[in-house]
Amino acid sequence: MGFDAETLSSATETLEAGALTSLVAATVAAPDDVITVRGLSKRYGAVEAVRGIDLDVHRGEIFGFLGPNGAGKSTTISVLCTLVGATGGSAVVGGYDVNSHPQQVRARIGLVFQEPSLDNQLTARENLYFHAMVYGVPRHERNRRIEAAFEMVELTDRADAQVITYSGGMKRRLEIARGVLHYPEVLFLDEPTIGLDPQTRAKVWEHLREVRQRTGTTIFMTTHYMEEAEWCDRIAIIDHGRIVSLGTPDQLKNQMGGDVVVVTTSDNARATRQIEEQFGVTALHDDGTLRIDVAAGAEFVPKLVKALDVEVRTVTVRRPSLDDVFLKLTGRAIRDDEVDQGAATRAMMARRWQGGRR
Ligand SMILES: Nc1ncnc2c1ncn2[C@@H]1O[C@H](COP(=O)(O)OP(=O)(O)OP(=O)(O)O)[C@@H](O)[C@H]1O
Ligand SMILES: [Mg+2]
Numbered sequence: 001m002g003f004d005a006e007t008l009s010s011a012t013e014t015l016e017a018g019a020l021t022s023l024v025a026a027t028v029a030a031p032d033d034v035i036t037v038r039g040l041s042k043r044y045g046a047v048e049a050v051r052g053i054d055l056d057v058h059r060g061e062i063f064g065f066l067g068p069n070g071a072g073k074s075t076t077i078s079v080l081c082t083l084v085g086a087t088g089g090s091a092v093v094g095g096y097d098v099n100s101h102p103q104q105v106r107a108r109i110g111l112v113f114q115e116p117s118l119d120n121q122l123t124a125r126e127n128l129y130f131h132a133m134v135y136g137v138p139r140h141e142r143n144r145r146i147e148a149a150f151e152m153v154e155l156t157d158r159a160d161a162q163v164i165t166y167s168g169g170m171k172r173r174l175e176i177a178r179g180v181l182h183y184p185e186v187l188f189l190d191e192p193t194i195g196l197d198p199q200t201r202a203k204v205w206e207h208l209r210e211v212r213q214r215t216g217t218t219i220f221m222t223t224h225y226m227e228e229a230e231w232c233d234r235i236a237i238i239d240h241g242r243i244v245s246l247g248t249p250d251q252l253k254n255q256m257g258g259d260v261v262v263v264t265t266s267d268n269a270r271a272t273r274q275i276e277e278q279f280g281v282t283a284l285h286d287d288g289t290l291r292i293d294v295a296a297g298a299e300f301v302p303k304l305v306k307a308l309d310v311e312v313r314t315v316t317v318r319r320p321s322l323d324d325v326f327l328k329l330t331g332r333a334i335r336d337d338e339v340d341q342g343a344a345t346r347a348m349m350a351r352r353w354q355g356g357r358r
Contacts, residue, residue, distance in 0.1 A: 034059045034186055034218045035080065039089030041241075042075050049075040051241035052089060057186075057220055062212060064232030065222040066322070068334050072241040073222035077190050080220070081111055094185040107135075110179035110217070112189040116171050120164040124155060124174050127163060128181060135182035149177035152214070153207050169200035173207060180211050187211065189221040193228065205231060224334060226322045237326055244329040249322060256320040256328060259297030261304065263290050266311035278307040286333060291324065 035057035042050040050072040057063045065073050078084045080093055082102035091098045094108035118127050128149060132142045150156045153173035158166070166174065172192060179187050192208070193201040205228070211217055221232070229235045229249060236246040245252050265271040268290055272283045275292060279300075283290040294300040297317035305312050327333050 032059050033057060034094060035063075035220065036092040037076075037080070037089070038091075040076070040079060040086055040091055041088040042072075042079055042084065043087045044075075048241055050079070050086075053236075053238070053241075053243045055236055055243065055246060057218060058234075059185075059218055060212065060216050061233040062208065062219040062221070062231070064229045064235040065220070065238060066224070066226075066229045066235050066326075066334075067222075067238035068224065071238045073238060074190050075241075076238070077188050077220070077222060081109060081188055082106055108185045110182065110184035110187040112172075112175045112179045112187070112192050116175065118163045118171055118174060118178075121162065123160050123162055124150070124166070125159045127174065128178055131178045132181050137182050145181055149181055152210055153177045169196050169203065172196060172200070172204055176204065176207055176211065180215060180217060183215055184217060186218045186220055189219065191222055191224070193223070193225070201225075201228070226326075226334065229322050235322075237322075237329065239326075239330045245325060252322060252325045253320045256293055256324060258293060258295040258320075259300075259317050260320050260324050261292045261294055261297050261300055262314075262316040262318070263292070263304070264288060264313045265290070265308065266313065271308055271310050274308050274310075275304070279304075284327060284331075286327065291327070293320070293324075293328065 033056045035055070037053060037055045039052045039054065040050055041048070041052050053072075053076065065076065067073050075084070079086045080091055080098060082098050082105050086099065093105045096104040096108070098105050119130070122130070125146060128146045129142065132146065137145060146159075147156070150159045153176055155170060155173060155177070158170065163171065163174065176187075176189070176192065179189070189208075193204050196204065208219055208221075212219055221228075223229060232249065234246070234248050235252065236243045237252070238244070245255070247255075263271070268285065268288070271290060272285070275281060275283045275290070279292075281292055281294070283292045292300075292304075301315055301317060305315070323333055
């Protein structure tokens with residue numbers, strides 16, 4: 001398969017024309033916010049995937065969108081990237097409304113999808129070159145930027161290999177390199193590390209931080225992984241299409257006010273009643289344990305043990321995690337098994353899809 005030069009050059013012209021028009025289009029967002037979302041909703045038939053969300057993403061930050069399967073993360077990203085239209089509300093990205101100025105938005109963003117979207121039959125370099133042409137990277141700049149991108153994600157020595165010979169982690173890194181080739185204002189990544197082993201995940205993060213540092217690109221990413229959410233500057237927790245909390249990881253954890261005490265007892269139901277009676281707090285049941293939010297864990301534990309007439313088997317005191325925040329706000333945990341099941345299904349679908357195309 002080769003490039004169709006005519007199609008590419010006309011796509012480039014369209015984008016460049018779009019960029020010119022954009023100079024005269026209205027700028028709506030605040031200068032330090034690169035994304036402004038108000039009352040955004042998206043319905044697919046009877047399914048309300050996104051139910052009126054508000055958020056502002058500051059220029060240059062790594063913003064994480066955290067939520068369980070089906071929460072509305074991909075749908076929100078798709079609307080912000082102009083891939084699907086919203087049912088209600090508004091979104092401004094890079095100064096342009098996604099609804100009225102989709103071309104201008106597209107010229108200013110980079111995208112890494114939930115499913116890999118590289119051409120397996122081409123070499124990595126050809127994939128990047130194709131992208132550089134479509135996005136109107138000036139001809140004299142292309143090779144230099146492509147070299148720099150390969151260097152950044154440490155794929156220089158594999159640049160001329162066919163993508164089909166790449167591992168999953170290498171493909172992700174290549175996708176990130178491609179996503180920033182045209183110096184987007186915002187790089188959107190939908191689950192950039194899903195299904196990757198922890199080591200490769202850490203590597204992808206290293207590259208994302210480097211992208212931000214080198215280019216000042218704002219990064220908007222979705223994730224299921226709590227530990228990744230911890231690495232973001234700010235996060236929004238989304239559940240059933242609604243944002244249930246937004247702030248820095250520390251702000252969210254501080255909202256919990258204090259420590260989390262986790263106990264297991266010989267009779268959790270009885271212990272729950274006694275905790276409620278004695279301390280006026282509700283213990284949350286989670287996987288055979290009781291979680292209690294208290295101001296000062298170390299002081300609470302001796303009082304707790306004294307107050308209960310059931311056998312206390314284990315006690316742990318710790319700082320709240322984002323999982324605790326999620327549990328408190330929604331009454332359930334984001335489960336890793338749920339994550340992995342989703343990842344496995346998607347990986348299988350992606351393989352089938354790619355297999356079918358060959
Ligand atoms: N094209 C579509 N047609 C119909 N329903 C859809 C479509 N895309 C998403 N949905 C539904 O919208 C809801 C939100 O889906 P979305 O893909 O945004 O979730 P997500 O948070 O990205 O989940 P995951 O973590 O599994 O990727 C789900 O109930 C899903 O079934
Ligand atoms: Mg998704």
